[in-house]
Amino acid sequence: MTESPDGLQVAAWVRLARTGDRAAFERLYRVHVGRVHALCLRLSGERTMANELTQDAFVHAWQKLSLLQSDAAFASWMYRLTVNVVFMKLRRQNKWSNRESGSDVLAAVEPTRGHRDDGAGSRIDLERAIATLPVQARAVFVLHDIEGFRHEEIADHMGLAVGTSKAQLHRARRLLREVLDR
Amino acid sequence: MTCAEIRNLLSEFIDGEGSRETSEAVRAHVASCAACTAELESLNELREATALLAREIEPEGDLWSGIEADLESLPEDAAQRRARVFGALLRMPRWSPTGFAWRFALAAVAAWIVVVGVREWRSRGSVEAAAWDVTTIEGSPVVGSHNVATKGSLRSGEWLETNAASRARIDVANIGQVTVGPASAIRLLGSSDKEHRIELARGEVNAFIWAPPRLFFVETPSGVAEDLGCQYHLVVDEQGNGSLEVTLGFVSFERDTREVIVPAGARCDLRAGVGPGTPYDVDATAELRDALASADFANHPGAAVDTVLAAATEDDAVTLWHLIPRTDGAERERVVDRLASWVPLPDGTTRDGVVALDKRMLELWWEELYPSWSNWN
Numbered sequence: 001m002t003e004s005p006d007g008l009q010v011a012a013w014v015r016l017a018r019t020g021d022r023a024a025f026e027r028l029y030r031v032h033v034g035r036v037h038a039l040c041l042r043l044s045g046e047r048t049m050a051n052e053l054t055q056d057a058f059v060h061a062w063q064k065l066s067l068l069q070s071d072a073a074f075a076s077w078m079y080r081l082t083v084n085v086v087f088m089k090l091r092r093q094n095k096w097s098n099r100e101s102g103s104d105v106l107a108a109v110e111p112t113r114g115h116r117d118d119g120a121g122s123r124i125d126l127e128r129a130i131a132t133l134p135v136q137a138r139a140v141f142v143l144h145d146i147e148g149f150r151h152e153e154i155a156d157h158m159g160l161a162v163g164t165s166k167a168q169l170h171r172a173r174r175l176l177r178e179v180l181d182r
Numbered sequence: 183m184t185c186a187e188i189r190n191l192l193s194e195f196i197d198g199e200g201s202r203e204t205s206e207a208v209r210a211h212v213a214s215c216a217a218c219t220a221e222l223e224s225l226n227e228l229r230e231a232t233a234l235l236a237r238e239i240e241p242e243g244d245l246w247s248g249i250e251a252d253l254e255s256l257p258e259d260a261a262q263r264r265a266r267v268f269g270a271l272l273r274m275p276r277w278s279p280t281g282f283a284w285r286f287a288l289a290a291v292a293a294w295i296v297v298v299g300v301r302e303w304r305s306r307g308s309v310e311a312a313a314w315d316v317t318t319i320e321g322s323p324v325v326g327s328h329n330v331a332t333k334g335s336l337r338s339g340e341w342l343e344t345n346a347a348s349r350a351r352i353d354v355a356n357i358g359q360v361t362v363g364p365a366s367a368i369r370l371l372g373s374s375d376k377e378h379r380i381e382l383a384r385g386e387v388n389a390f391i392w393a394p395p396r397l398f399f400v401e402t403p404s405g406v407a408e409d410l411g412c413q414y415h416l417v418v419d420e421q422g423n424g425s426l427e428v429t430l431g432f433v434s435f436e437r438d439t440r441e442v443i444v445p446a447g448a449r450c451d452l453r454a455g456v457g458p459g460t461p462y463d464v465d466a467t468a469e470l471r472d473a474l475a476s477a478d479f480a481n482h483p484g485a486a487v488d489t490v491l492a493a494a495t496e497d498d499a500v501t502l503w504h505l506i507p508r509t510d511g512a513e514r515e516r517v518v519d520r521l522a523s524w525v526p527l528p529d530g531t532t533r534d535g536v537v538a539l540d541k542r543m544l545e546l547w548w549e550e551l552y553p554s555w556s557n558w559n
């Protein structure tokens with residue numbers, strides 16, 4: 001993982017990247033790839049697809065960089081763009097119906113545990129439980145509870161009513177507690 | 183309320199999203215119900231555990247080389263063009279016999295402007311402009327804190343403001359002109375040979391740009407207008423909402439992942455913090471516009487597609503083309519079939535491919551609908 005640069009440094013890289021500076025864009029990639037990949041992995045549930053989606057998201061970002069309104073807002077813009085790339089792909093591949101996935105997320109997460117402290121096991125259990133959620137409930141849970149998106153944003157991204165997003169979150173939390181209590 | 187009803191409200195309750203009355207009812211019930219207290223604690227434990235999950239998961243291998251190869255293999259213009267055309271929304275314009283004639287007239291004008299405008303732009307070179315010339319049309323526009331009597335200049339970072347009785351014209355470096363309407367505030371954000379960028383905080387501008395596409399940008403509270411050539415009217419009200427109407431050529435408007443391309447003869451509504459709505463023909467019916475607004479901005483898609491299809495005429499092709507990726511399943515098929523009944527799918531496309539959102543096929547269909555597109559992109 002790359003050490004976090006400050007906002008001014010990121011904004012400077014964005015400005016350079018907008019002029020076509022690949023080295024600056026690579027720095028942006030190094031700083032943000034972990035979170036972008038986590039998002040792709042949790043939303044898609046498949047490691048191979050997550051790599052493709054991560055790649056697509058950065059290529060897409062390069063193409064659209066000139067439209068970014070605030071250089072300092074690169075991170076949030078990048079994550080929203082990533083969500084859109086993932087959903088477009090899932091829809092295109094007809095994977096937007098309820099579907100379970102799972103083991104790929106765990107395989108990717110477990111090596112990141114490092115030294116195994118007391119909380120590591122429960123985190124893996126929770127990752128496992130999230131990975132078993134139906135795809136829409138999982139997407140809403142990941143975006144709302146892990147990534148901090150608002151229901152309005154989720155509804156917009158997923159093409160749902162806000163009430164449906166809330167209902168899916170309620171469902172996801174209930175299913176997770178059921179799985180974790182087993 | 184029963185325990186079952188309370189438990190259905192707990193998820194919203196811990197997020198602080200319920201109404202005050204509902205929250206008080208939940209609080210009162212939980213205080214006297216051990217089972218629901220346990221349920222609430224379980225939800226809080228889940229939330230605490232979720233907060234401990236890793237925010238970052240590095241991919242196993244380094245993906246940068248693949249990304250770099252992709253960037254290398256995509257000709258920049260083609261990549262940008264695809265990104266423009268196939269964003270979250272797509273669009274398409276008029277098509278009727280009268281619209282057809284008008285469209286070809288515009289295409290001829292557009293082609294002339296491309297040739298003459300680019301020649302002019304090249305002859306002047308691409309030297310960075312130190313300041314843009316400002317000419318008073320009416321009243322007393324203000325740049326910074328100075329009134330512009332007849333002529334003035336606008337430098338990077340400076341604001342140009344007009345009151346209800348003033349208007350001004352700006353020469354945008356060597357690439358075009360912008361007329362600033364009454365009660366407007368614009369700021370020059372930057373001007374170089376790679377791009378020219380202004381901010382429209384409120385009011386209205388008429389832009390006429392003769393340079394190659396993608397050199398002139400206008401930032402608004404609703405997103406960014408990107409000139410694809412060549413004339414349009416952009417309005418921003420006090421709330422930051424507004425509209426974009428194109429009279430010649432095409433304009434892309436985008437905020438985050440919402441994107442539209444508005445062709446001549448079409449308009450789209452803009453909402454601060456949200457982005458552009460689905461474009462529509464300037465003569466579209468109120469029913470059609472209301473249905474789009476409801477689906478675009480009020481999160482109530484409801485029967486929007488039914489309403490649009492019932493109200494749509496051939497002039498609304500722009501709307502239907504943008505709706506293709508915004509609909510799903512049978513609804514998308516109905517949109518595609520209606521559009522195809524007006525503008526048959528061109529060679530190289532299939533119904534199944536378009537329904538599956540094949541980018542190349544959507545682009546080909548777009549070009550069939552807008553022959554002048556290739557003059558600009």
